[in-house]
Amino acid sequence: MDTIASLFSFITTPVSWIIVQFHKLYGAIFGPDTGWAWGLSIVSLVVLIRICLIPLFVKQIKSTRNMQALQPKMKAIQERYKSDKQRQSEEMMKLYKETGTNPLSSCLPILAQSPFFFALYHVLSKIASGEKIGVLNQSLVDSAREAHIFGAPIAAKFMDSPEKVEALNASLTDVRIVTAVMIVLMSASQFFTQRQLMMKNVDLSVKTPYMQQQKMLMYIFPVIFAVMGINFPVGVLVYWLTTNVWTMGQQMYVINQNPTPGSKAQAHYLDRLLKSVTSHSEVRGRRRRNVVQAIVAKGSDRNDNERRFIAGLAKAGFAAQANGTVEKSTDATAEAEAAGGARRQQPKRQTKAQRQSAAAQQGAAKGDEASSEEPKTSLEKDAPQDAKPKPAGKSPSGAARQAKSGQRKGQQRSKHQSSKK
Structure with missing residues (x-):
């Protein structure tokens, strides 16, 4: 040493x-x-x-x-x-x-x-x-x-x-x-x-x-x-x-x-700046105006902290200007309220049991539709055109079951007729 x-x-x-x-x-x-x-x-x-x-x-x-x-x-x-x-x-x-x-x-x-x-x-x-x-x-x-x-x-x-x-x-x-x-x-x-x-x-x-x-x-x-x-x-x-x-x-x-962009310190700094702007209706201090000016200049390249800051200004009825100041803006308030309303209209998160029940109901509905759309049997093809229509009260699933049972009976009669011959 x-x-x-x-x-x-x-x-x-x-x-x-x-x-x-x-x-x-x-x-x-x-x-x-x-x-x-x-x-x-x-x-x-x-x-x-x-x-x-x-x-x-x-x-x-x-x-x-x-x-x-x-x-x-x-x-x-x-x-x-x-x-x-x-x-x-x-x-x-x-x-x-x-x-x-x-x-x-x-x-x-x-x-x-x-x-x-x-x-x-x-x-x-x-x-x-x-x-x-x-x-x-x-x-x-x-x-x-x-x-x-x-x-x-x-x-x-x-x-x-x-x-x-x-x-x-x-x-x-x-x-x-x-x-x-x-x-x-x-x-x-x-x-x-x-x-x-x-x-x-x-x-x-x-x-x-x-x-x-x-x-x-x-x-x-x-x-x-x-x-x-x-x-x-x-x-x-x-x-x-x-x-x-x-x-x-x-x-x-x-x-x-002067925190690093994207850091926790920047999030805390912008929160303090937002409270100051909303309470005084202006950006106080040249350094703070320079911060707002830099955020506005970034445009779509803003990080999450800066986007939350701009959204907070809009919700409070202010619009950040290119020179680092803020102005009252009714359009900004309307946009913030619309964004908030859109968020409130989103469906609530379902529990696991609710999601499983909904999935089971959707699967049953798809199964009924598939059964109703099955191809007609040979007896249905040979049936006369002026046959009486089926009652409207019966469900599609019941019609499908009748078609399946008719198909089985038709096959048995054809075998019986061939044995007689």
Whole structure:
């Protein structure tokens, strides 16, 4: 880890300078040697970095959605050119170029944070050994070594030896309890963030291998953080726990305000939007108007959530316009009522016993019709044309039975006559 941290030593001076500036602010409030002053300095460093990374986070969200939408096409390309890897790569790059998708965009926030993360690790390691680094002079290093967060020095680790912890004026039990709690919170926040993304902000109508990979990462990432966390100083754990909580809150905001089309989050968002429109008779806010405008522009390509939203507007007597606004429409109300009436006129669902009884009745009726349409017998063909018609009161089934009995009697008389001859 020291080798990796040394690779990012070029940024240790800016990181140490930022920490010192925040330490001056919090030191004037809580005292320069307190854990609150140094701990809040690290938290403020995280907040500053994440604010600067908001554009990359937005790019990550867009890239993730584009990758989800492209999964069926990517799978088709892999199946089509599975024997030609070069052509497969070319078609993949062509697809990325046509859709403006960059597969690496989803990793940009993590890649951008990594230099600050390892620089902070390098700074805390030097503080633990009592060495100057960046703009941290010896007095600031000694002050940071004396700072404790809930009894654990900010430079102590879970795997440190008792002698090293005692040199930092702390007990090994306090250090391990504090670091264990932070590791659990760090892993839990990572798991909840990934689960929130998978359960609420994924288009459930698209089943792709990408979703299975995301589910695996949901369980793998927390385990990785837990294993790595035992080798992180308390200050680094504070940094990583803060950035996980920030990511969780930032993602929750994005899911609520700009959900993925076809996801559960979009269904909840459109329900809230429909209630707002029906209560205020207008679409409030430019962002909401942009959402309605995009739904109207889709036309027949709308998903189930968007179709329900348009139907709900029509039922309330509103019609969505191309500019994202809504207008009162009597035609929309009439169409919604007609659609509702058509749904109410549908027959009720029958039980299994009712379906079997109806099928038996239909089978009996078909059997009676088939019996009445049987071909006439030889005696019926030879019967005189002026024979008396049968009474209308008799049922077709009775006529069929008489025809069958006549046929049997005719055959017996023919045999009797031949024997006389």
